Amino acid sequence: MKNKYIVAIVAGILCAGILTTGLVWSMLDGEDPKEESGENSQSQQQPTDAQTPDEGKQETPDESEKEPEKQPEKEQNPDEGKQEKPDESEKVPEEKPAEKPVEQPAPKPADGSAGYVGNAVIATMTKEEIETMLNDPFMLLVNRDHRIGKDFNGLNLTSYNGDHRLNDVTASALRQLISAGKSAGYNYVLYSGYRSYSTQYNIYYGKVSRYKNQGYSEEEAIRLTNQYSAPPGASEHQTGLAADVCIPSIVNKYDCLHENYEYTDEYKWFSAHAHEYGFILRYRKGDEAITGYNFEPWHYRYVGVDVATEIYKMDVTFEEYVEALQARLAQLNTAQ
Numbered sequence: 011m012k013n014k015y016i017v018a019i020v021a022g023i024l025c026a027g028i029l030t031t032g033l034v035w036s037m038l039d040g041e042d043p044k045e046e047s048g049e050n051s052q053s054q055q056q057p058t059d060a061q062t063p064d065e066g067k068q069e070t071p072d073e074s075e076k077e078p079e080k081q082p083e084k085e086q087n088p089d090e091g092k093q094e095k096p097d098e099s100e101k102v103p104e105e106k107p108a109e110k111p112v113e114q115p116a117p118k119p120a121d122g123s124a125g126y127v128g129n130a131v132i133a134t135m136t137k138e139e140i141e142t143m144l145n146d147p148f149m150l151l152v153n154r155d156h157r158i159g160k161d162f163n164g165l166n167l168t169s170y171n172g173d174h175r176l177n178d179v180t181a182s183a184l185r186q187l188i189s190a191g192k193s194a195g196y197n198y199v200l201y202s203g204y205r206s207y208s209t210q211y212n213i214y215y216g217k218v219s220r221y222k223n224q225g226y227s228e229e230e231a232i233r234l235t236n237q238y239s240a241p242p243g244a245s246e247h248q249t250g251l252a253a254d255v256c257i258p259s260i261v262n263k264y265d266c267l268h269e270n271y272e273y274t275d276e277y278k279w280f281s282a283h284a285h286e287y288g289f290i291l292r293y294r295k296g297d298e299a300i301t302g303y304n305f306e307p308w309h310y311r312y313v314g315v316d317v318a319t320e321i322y323k324m325d326v327t328f329e330e331y332v333e334a335l336q337a338r339l340a341q342l343n344t345a346q
């Protein structure tokens with residue numbers, strides 16, 4: 011008799027445990043608590059993918075119902091459950107556009123080379139050809155790590171529509187690109203071309219002080235400004251080879267700085283054809299760690315048709331392309 015009672019009590023406790031834990035888990039949105047945190051950190055790096063984990067969750071609600079057998083373990087490890095919560099709350103403040111991009115960025119080549127070091131075209135280039143290319147002014151790499159001096163006043167600047175200046179070759183290529191867009195039914199406007207060192211200085215530190223006036227610390231103000239703005243000397247606009255291009259409705263209201271521009275048909279057309287006229291999308295989505303800037307759907311850089319087409323096909327950043335040339339040059343120098 012005694013044994014029966016004990017069995018009954020133990021069974022009762024187990025049932026209560028199962029019910030309670032089941033309840034807690036259902037409050038966790040059916041998310042599998044064993045999900046590896048790596049997935050979460052990935053989705054944080056790429057805001058566009060932020061919706062994917064949710065989709066996955068909806069597809070696998072059964073998982074949480076199956077799990078109760080393992081509950082007693084779970085109750086002994088309440089920390090596992092807790093870890094889920096902070097992840098969820100970290101996701102919330104993320105800025106994510108309501109719409110999903112229709113076209114996902116093309117994945118990098120599967121051969122693991124990231125498509126550049128072993129690139130067929132670069133592999134056939136001679137040492138001299140690579141050196142000439144790296145010294146070409148249109149190949150000038152400017153970023154936070156490769157700055158230009160305050161006396162660098164652009165390359166062969168010319169007026170563009172009276173209110174802007176651009177490098178002369180860049181200006182003519184941009185006119186052709188914008189005119190081709192018009193034939194396709196889209197209207198584009200140049201928002202910003204050449205900017206001098208001092209203009210960039212004023213833009214950059216102007217933004218820093220605006221953030222500080224909003225109550226941010228100096229450090230935080232600089233961090234926020236750095237997301238989209240280059241410090242003086244680190245902006246491609248100082249070369250005259252960069253153009254911020256978007257559409258009149260956005261320029262009039264928001265300058266060009268508007269995330270939703272990437273969802274317009276105009277952006278899709280422009281980003282698909284820019285290379286045919288020698289331009290590359292300079293700050294790509296997902297490459298923030300390489301370029302040092304947030305995705306800027308409006309910022310294009312002239313590099314010439316051949317290089318732009320090659321970079322477009324290779325699906326890499328300008329930094330990676332230049333690095334590939336340098337790597338191949340080093341290889342050839344060693345071989346000699």
Ligand SMILES: [Zn+2]
Nearest residue numbers: 252253254309
């Ligand atoms: Zn720009």
